[in-house]
Structures are given as C-alpha cells and as structure tokens.
Amino acid sequence: MTAPRKQRMAIVGFIVAGSAVAIGLVLFALSEGINVFYTPTEVAQGAVPTGQNFRIGGMVKTGSLRTGELEGTLVEFLTTDCAIDIPVSFTGVLPDLFREGQGVVADGYIDSNGVFQASQILAKHDENYMSAESVAAMEASGATCDP
Amino acid sequence: MIPELGNFSLILAFCLASLMVVIPMAGAVTNNQLWMSLCRPLSSGIWVFMILSFACLAYAFLQDDFSVNYVARNSNSLLPDRYKFAAVWGGHEGSLLLWVLILASWSYAVSLFSKNLPLDILARVLSVMGIITVGFLLFMLLTSNPFERTLLNTPLDGVDLNPLLQDFGLIVHPPFLYMGYVGFSVAFAFAIAALLSGRLDAAWARWTRPWTNAAWAFLTVGIALGSWWAYYELGWGGWWFWDPVENVSFMPWLVGTALIHSLAVTEKRGVFKSWTVLLAIAAFSLSLLGAFIVRSGVLTSVHAFAVDPARGMVLLTIMLIVIGASLLLYAIRAPVVKGSASYTLTSREVFLLINNIILVVATAAVLLGTLYPLIHEAIYGEANRVSIGPPYFNTIFVPLMGLLAFVLGVGTFSRWKKTSVSYLKQQLSKILIASLAFGIIIPVVVTSEVNISAIVAVVLALWIVFASAKDIFDKTSNKQNFIKGLKALSLSYYGMQLAHLGMAVTILGICLTSHYSVERDVRLAPGESEIIGDYEFIFEGATLVQGPNYQADRAVIRVLRKGEEYITLEPEKRLYFATGAVQTEAGINVGLFRDLFTALGDERGGGSWVVRIHYKPFVLWIWLGAFLMAFGGILAVMDKRYRSKKTVAQAELVNSANVNSTPKLATET
Numbered sequence: 089m090t091a092p093r094k095q096r097m098a099i100v101g102f103i104v105a106g107s108a109v110a111i112g113l114v115l116f117a118l119s120e121g122i123n124v125f126y127t128p129t130e131v132a133q134g135a136v137p138t139g140q141n142f143r144i145g146g147m148v149k150t151g152s153l154r155t156g157e158l159e160g161t162l163v164e165f166l167t168t169d170c171a172i173d174i175p176v177s178f179t180g181v182l183p184d185l186f187r188e189g190q191g192v193v194a195d196g197y198i199d200s201n202g203v204f205q206a207s208q209i210l211a212k213h214d215e216n217y218m219s220a221e222s223v224a225a226m227e228a229s230g231a232t233c234d235p
Numbered sequence: 236m237i238p239e240l241g242n243f244s245l246i247l248a249f250c251l252a253s254l255m256v257v258i259p260m261a262g263a264v265t266n267n268q269l270w271m272s273l274c275r276p277l278s279s280g281i282w283v284f285m286i287l288s289f290a291c292l293a294y295a296f297l298q299d300d301f302s303v304n305y306v307a308r309n310s311n312s313l314l315p316d317r318y319k320f321a322a323v324w325g326g327h328e329g330s331l332l333l334w335v336l337i338l339a340s341w342s343y344a345v346s347l348f349s350k351n352l353p354l355d356i357l358a359r360v361l362s363v364m365g366i367i368t369v370g371f372l373l374f375m376l377l378t379s380n381p382f383e384r385t386l387l388n389t390p391l392d393g394v395d396l397n398p399l400l401q402d403f404g405l406i407v408h409p410p411f412l413y414m415g416y417v418g419f420s421v422a423f424a425f426a427i428a429a430l431l432s433g434r435l436d437a438a439w440a441r442w443t444r445p446w447t448n449a450a451w452a453f454l455t456v457g458i459a460l461g462s463w464w465a466y467y468e469l470g471w472g473g474w475w476f477w478d479p480v481e482n483v484s485f486m487p488w489l490v491g492t493a494l495i496h497s498l499a500v501t502e503k504r505g506v507f508k509s510w511t512v513l514l515a516i517a518a519f520s521l522s523l524l525g526a527f528i529v530r531s532g533v534l535t536s537v538h539a540f541a542v543d544p545a546r547g548m549v550l551l552t553i554m555l556i557v558i559g560a561s562l563l564l565y566a567i568r569a570p571v572v573k574g575s576a577s578y579t580l581t582s583r584e585v586f587l588l589i590n591n592i593i594l595v596v597a598t599a600a601v602l603l604g605t606l607y608p609l610i611h612e613a614i615y616g617e618a619n620r621v622s623i624g625p626p627y628f629n630t631i632f633v634p635l636m637g638l639l640a641f642v643l644g645v646g647t648f649s650r651w652k653k654t655s656v657s658y659l660k661q662q663l664s665k666i667l668i669a670s671l672a673f674g675i676i677i678p679v680v681v682t683s684e685v686n687i688s689a690i691v692a693v694v695l696a697l698w699i700v701f702a703s704a705k706d707i708f709d710k711t712s713n714k715q716n717f718i719k720g721l722k723a724l725s726l727s728y729y730g731m732q733l734a735h736l737g738m739a740v741t742i743l744g745i746c747l748t749s750h751y752s753v754e755r756d757v758r759l760a761p762g763e764s765e766i767i768g769d770y771e772f773i774f775e776g777a778t779l780v781q782g783p784n785y786q787a788d789r790a791v792i793r794v795l796r797k798g799e800e801y802i803t804l805e806p807e808k809r810l811y812f813a814t815g816a817v818q819t820e821a822g823i824n825v826g827l828f829r830d831l832f833t834a835l836g837d838e839r840g841g842g843s844w845v846v847r848i849h850y851k852p853f854v855l856w857i858w859l860g861a862f863l864m865a866f867g868g869i870l871a872v873m874d875k876r877y878r879s880k881k882t883v884a885q886a887e888l889v890n891s892a893n894v895n896s897t898p899k900l901a902t903e904t
Binding site for chain 1: 588623
C-alpha cells in the first residue's frame with residue numbers, strides 16, 4: 089500500500105472503530121438509563137416484575153399523605169388513577185409542588201409487600217401543569233373521580 | 236398607544252427584513268453594487284425598529300399596562316421594577332421578541348464590522364440572516380404577538396411572573412443564552428453565503444472565526460448561568476439534570492466547540508472545508524431545534540413554555556425549511572473533497588479531527604437520549620412512555636470527555652502537517668509522569684481515601700494544565716527573557732490556553748463535586764443539629780417573614796466550624812400571593828474550595844422541618860471553568876489579526892500556498 093492509502097485506511101479504521109465503540113456505549117447506556125412508565129392499573133395487573141425500576145404516575149389521593157407521624161424524613165401516600173391505588177413510600181424532601189389531589193410522577197420499584205419504593209419524586213415547576221404521564225394514567229384508567 | 240407603536244415597529248422591521256432578503260441577494264446575483272450596498276442601511280433599520288419595539292414592551296411592563304395580554308400574564312403591580320423589566324423575556328412572546336432583537340443586533344454588528352469583507356459576501360450573509368429574521372418575525376406576528384391587547388374588561392392586576400424567574404439569574408441567563416444561540420446564525424449565514432458564492436476558502440474561515448468564537452463564548456456563559464441559577468434557585472442542590480431543555484442548549488455548544496476547532500484547521504491549512512460548513516449548518520440547526528423543543532411542548536421540562544401545537548407546527552416548518560434548504564444547498568455546492576494539503580496521522584490536523592469526532596459523537600448521543608422518548612412514543616403508541624435518565628447520559632459522556640481531555644494534551648504539542656512520534660513522546664513523557672504522580676498523590680493525601688474516579692479526574696485536569704504550561708514555556712524559551720516571550724505570543728494563543736485551562740477547571744469541579752459531596756436530607760426540630768466534617772449545622776427553627784409580593788418561612792441555621800461560631804444561613808420557603816406558588820430559596824455559603832448548601836424542604840409537624848444540608852467541595856469551579864472558557868473565546872475574538880486590512884490578502888495567499896508549503900518549524904528547544 090502507498091503511504092497516502094495507508095493513511096486513509098488508518099483514518100477509516102479509526103472512524104469505524106470509534107463508531108463501533110460509540111454505538112456499543114449508547115446501547116449499554118440506554119439499557120442502564122431507560123425508565124418505562126406504568127400506570128397504577130398496569131402495576132396492579134402485574135405488568136412490572138418486583139424489584140424492576142420504573143416510573144409510576146397518577147394523582148396523590150386526598151387524605152392519604154402521612155408525613156409528620158413517621159420516622160425522620162419518611163413519607164407515605166397513595167398514588168391513584170381513580171381505578172387503583174398504589175401505596176408509595178419515599179424518604180427525603182418533597183418537591184414544592186407536591187400536593188394531595190395533584191399529579192405526581194415517581195421513580196422507583198415495587199417491593200415484596202407491593203409498596204412502591206420511590207427513589208425520586210419528580211418536581212414539576214408549574215402549578216397549572218399536570219405531567220403528561222399523569223394525564224395518560226388518568227385517561228388510560230377511564231375512571232373519573234375527585235382524588 | 237405605546238403598545239401599538241411597538242406592534243407597528245415590529246411590522247416595519249418585518250417589511251425591512253423582507254427587503255433585506257430580496258434586494259442584496261438579487262444584487263449579489265446580478266452584480267449590482269447599489270442593490271448590494273443597501274444591506275447595510277437595511278440591517279441598521281431593522282435593528283432600530285426592533286429596539287423600539289422592545290422598548291415599547293418594556294415600557295408597558297414598567298407602567299403596569301395590563302391591557303396588554305402578555306403583560307397581564309407575566310407581571311403584577313407588586314412585582315419589583317427590576318423583575319418587571321426582566322419579565323419582558325419571562326414568557327414565550329417576549330422571549331421571542333428578545334430572540335429576534337438579538338438576531339437583528341448580530342446582523343447589525345456584522346454590517347458594522349465588515350470593512351474587510353467583499354460587498355457581495357456581506358450582501359449574501361445579511362440576506363441569509365434576513366431570511367431567518369423574516370421567518371421568526373412572521374411567526375411572532377401571526378401566532379405570538381406580545382402586543383395583543385384586551386381593551387374591554389382589562390384585568391385590574393396581572394397574574395404575576397413565575398416565582399422561579401423572580402431572580403437575578405433570570406435577568407441575565409436568557410440574554411446570554413440567546414446571544415449564543417442566535418450568534419451561530421452568523422456562522423450559518425457565512426457558510427450559506429460561501430456555498431452560494433462558490434468561494435469556500437481560508438478567507439471564509441477567517442471571517443467566520445471571530446463571530447463563531449463570540450457566539451460560543453456567549454453560549455458558554457449562558458449555559459453556565461443557567462446551571463448556576465438551577466443550583467441556587469431550584470433548591471435540590473444539583474447543577475445539571477440532563478433535562479431536555481438543558482440538552483438542547485448543550486448540543487449547539489458541543490457542535491459549536493467542534494466548529495471553532497475545525498475552523499482553525501480550515502483557516503490555517505485550507506482543509507476540512509466541507510466538514511466545517513456542515514458543522515456551521517449543524518450548530519445553528521441545533522439552536523433552532525432548541526427553540527422548537529422549548530416552545531412547542533413536545534417534551535415536558537422545567538423550561539417548557541405554554542404548550543401550543545399551532546406554534547409548534549410553525550416552528551417545525553421554519554426549522555425544516557432552514558435545515559432542508561441548507562443541506563440541499565450543501566449537497567449541490569459543497570466542493571468535491573480534494574486533498575489540497577497533505578498531513579500525517581500525528582499532525583495537529585488529525586488531533587483536531589479526533590476532537591471533532593468526539594464532540595460530534597457526544598452530540599449525537601445527547602440528541603438520541605433527548606429525542607428517544609418521542610421516538611419510542613411514535614413507535615409504540617402514546618400509552619408506552621419512557622424517560623431517559625441521567626445514568627444514560629453519564630455513561631456516555633464521562634468516558635468521551637475523559638478521552639477528549641487526553642487528546643487535548645497531546646494536541647497541544649502537535650504541529651501542523653507533521654509531528655514526529657518521537658518528538659511527541661519526548662514532550663509528553665515528563666508531563667504524563669508529573670500529572671500521574673501529582674494526580675494520585677494530591678487526592679489521596681488530602682482525603683486519605685482512594686477514589687479512582689476522582690484520581691482520574693485530577694490526573695486529566697493536571698495533564699491539561701501541565702501540557703499548557705509546558706507549551707507556554709517552550710514558546711517563550713528562545714526569546715531574551717520570559718516576559719518578552721510572553722508579550723510576543725498572540726491574543727488568540729492566550730485565548731486557546733485560557734479556554735483549555737477552563738476545561739480543566741470545569742472537569743475538576745464536576746468530578747470532585749460528584750465524588751466528594753456529602754448530602755444529607757434530615758428532619759430537624761428547633762435546636763437539633765447535623766454534623767458534616769468540621770461543620771455543625773444547628774437548626775434554630777423557622778419564622779414567618781413578609782416580602783414585597785410573598786411571605787416566607789425563613790429558617791435560621793447557625794453553622795459552627797470546629798466548634799466555633801462561623802456563619803448563619805437563612806434558607807426560605809416562599810409563598811407568592813398572586814399565583815399561590817411555592818418556591819424554595821437556598822441558603823448557601825459560597826467558597827472557592829467548598830459550598831455549604833442548605834434548603835428547606837417541607838414542614839413535618841411540631842416545628843420540625845426536612846432540611847437539605849449539603850457540603851459541596853469545588854462546586855464553584857464548574858462555573859469558574861466555564862467563565863475561563865468564555866473569556867478565552869473573547870480573547871481570541873480580540874486578536875488583532877482579524878482586524879488588519881491585510882488579512883484577506885494573506886488568507887488567500889495561505890490558500891494558494893498551502894499546497895506546497897513546508898511545515899512551519901516548531902520552536903523546539
């Protein structure tokens with residue numbers, strides 16, 4: 089091979105190897121970072137295996153929030169799509185816009201007692217705004233209520 | 236009356252912009268000097284009317300003219316004046332007005348600093364910027380007019396500005412960000428003008444470089460301000476969330492960074508031309524994508540403006556026309572790649588190419604992660620939603636940036652055209668040993684623990700710093716003395732070194748904060764305390780205080796350092812009257828080597844509160860590094876070679892000479 093051809097081959101090789109690494113990295117990262125969204129009804133139907141990470145969304149059921157009487161920073165409430173209620177347990181600081189009767193989205197997993205252990209409660213920054221996930225959950229259940 | 240004047244100015248600016256699209260371009264095609272020279276007065280006219288329009292809206296805000304819908308939705312009579320002014324760009328319509336005003340300002344700046352530019356190029360550049368101006372003004376006049384009024388049943392008071400935005404950060408963050416976003420339209424317009432004229436050469440790169448550097452510096456500051464604002468205003472103690480809207484500001488920055496490096500190669504060596512043009516198109520297209528995502532509500536995020544599908548469709552149309560037309564033009568006119576100048580595998584050209592590849596791969600990964608939820612929804616239907624979290628972005632980003640930092644050090648010593656491997660080895664071996672030694676010893680000795688990630692970060696940062704320092708010493712060593720040598724170096728060289736130093740500082744800030752932060756979310760009753768290292772945080776309880784347009788629970792947290800009284804932090808939880816919105820104000824003690832961060836969570840009965848107490852080492856360095864990068868960019872813009880009359884002629888010489896030129900001999904010691 090002539091010198092310029094060798095050089096071109098090297099550059100092509102570098103690009104091919106580089107993109108292979110990049111694609112591999114992306115696929116790996118996607119498997120790590122992806123969070124599928126489920127509604128309370130889907131969770132109750134057993135759509136998610138115990139222990140798997142996912143995102144749940146619905147409304148915070150009015151009257152279900154327990155904070156002060158629990159240990160430390162523990163919080164418990166029910167998330168509902170008006171058809172099914174799922175208990176959620178969370179340790180930490182609640183976002184400013186967290187309210188009973190309002191939409192909520194949480195990251196976490198279902199433990200062996202059927203309680204959703206939330207690692208994160210998502211803060212949405214507009215009091216008029218309901219997350220698309222919560223809206224989808226309410227629509228999917230078809231039920232209406234005054235949560 | 237005043238709002239009508241503003242609306243009228245907007246329409247006049249639109250008419251002038253339409254003229255600027257047609258007349259100078261027609262002049263450039265038919266070689267009519269008079270038509271081409273009209274681009275200068277037209278761009279100044281557009282600018283004047285945009286300023287007037289903006290001033291009218293600001294006046295409406297300051298006078299509490301709630302008959303203007305936009306003012307009624309984004310202001311309130313209780314709002315302090317400085318926030319009334321900042322509220323001009325606090326919502327969709329007004330921020331769009333700021334966007335177009337900044338676009339007009341960039342166009343006007345190009346026409347002012349264009350003495351060295353051939354008239355036909357200037358005419359084409361301003362005409363292309365005119366097209367963008369027309370598109371956005373049309374969008375504004377048809378779907379988002381900030382001057383729309385309700386003259387019957389005028390509201391007595393306004394709804395109020397979103398409390399999150401009532402902050403110094405909002406006053407400065409969007410203007411800087413938009414200066415950056417919109418600034419890339421100049422590089423874009425130059426690229427389109429070059430494709431249209433068929434003169435894609437080193438002179439083109441030389442004209443484009445200062446504008447691109449300036450836009451990049453603004454965008455850097457804009458992103459840094461946004462991140463800093465999120466840190467102290469959102470109250471969760473983080474500074475980057477990989478939120479879709481953060482991502483869409485970050486993508487133009489990544490491509491812009493690639494662009495300023497590839498422009499250097501095109502200017503100095505006349506190669507990578509079509510690649511550089513493509514990057515210029517990509518940088519601005521990504522800015523447009525940002526505008527679309529933020530304003531259409533396709534992705535929900537902290538920043539999303541009111542969701543309106545009609546607006547989204549118009550923006551999508553503008554975006555697709557701009558991207559489609561420019562890529563079509565690129566396909567037709569981009570020069571056939573000829574290897575006009577040769578370079579070897581270890582030349583500076585190749586190291587800059589690697590820089591570009593890494594940055595473009597990083598951009599592609601961020602783009603995929605940002606749009607993936609949309610793609611997934613389109614394929615699997617609306618009920619199957621997914622979200623992509625920080626783990627995805629971190630997994631890709633951290634190794635790529637590590638690689639980039641490594642290549643940066645090697646690239647500093649490489650020479651154009653050809654660098655011998657033995658020379659590189661000789662230059663780099665000492666630096667490698669030094670950065671490894673210090674990078675391992677310092678973190679282990681200071682923290683007395685072995686944290687591999689932190690060590691890697693310190694090694695890479697030192698690697699960049701040592702490489703820069705050695706390069707400066709090498710470049711000055713053949714002068715009579717060090718000071719004279721320093722004076723002989725160009726401003727753009729200092730700009731480069733400063734920006735690279737900034738990268739090292741930011742890497743240190745990000746990695747050390749991530750690995751050494753101590754974060755406690757605890758429930759404290761009055762009198763209880765929490766200890767982190769040398770600091771004891773004593774919660775003295777929260778009391779109700781009144782602000783101008785809010786009331787707040789203000790906590791008093793006394794901080795003891797090694798048992799002695801140190802400072803008092805006062806985080807707040809505010810309730811704004813007009814909207815009933817709740818807002819957290821963090822109490823932060825800023826330091827060069829560590830921040831003490833406190834924020835109030837929620838009340839948990841008996842006067843006890845959940846309190847966030849974070850100890851964040853080196854967090855300031857994240858933004859410090861960004862400002863160094865931006866300052867480096869500005870230094871490069873100020874380099875006098877961009878202003879001398881000779882530059883055009885010289886650049887053309889470079890262009891014809893680089894085919895046979897001998898490599899510039901390095902100032903080896």
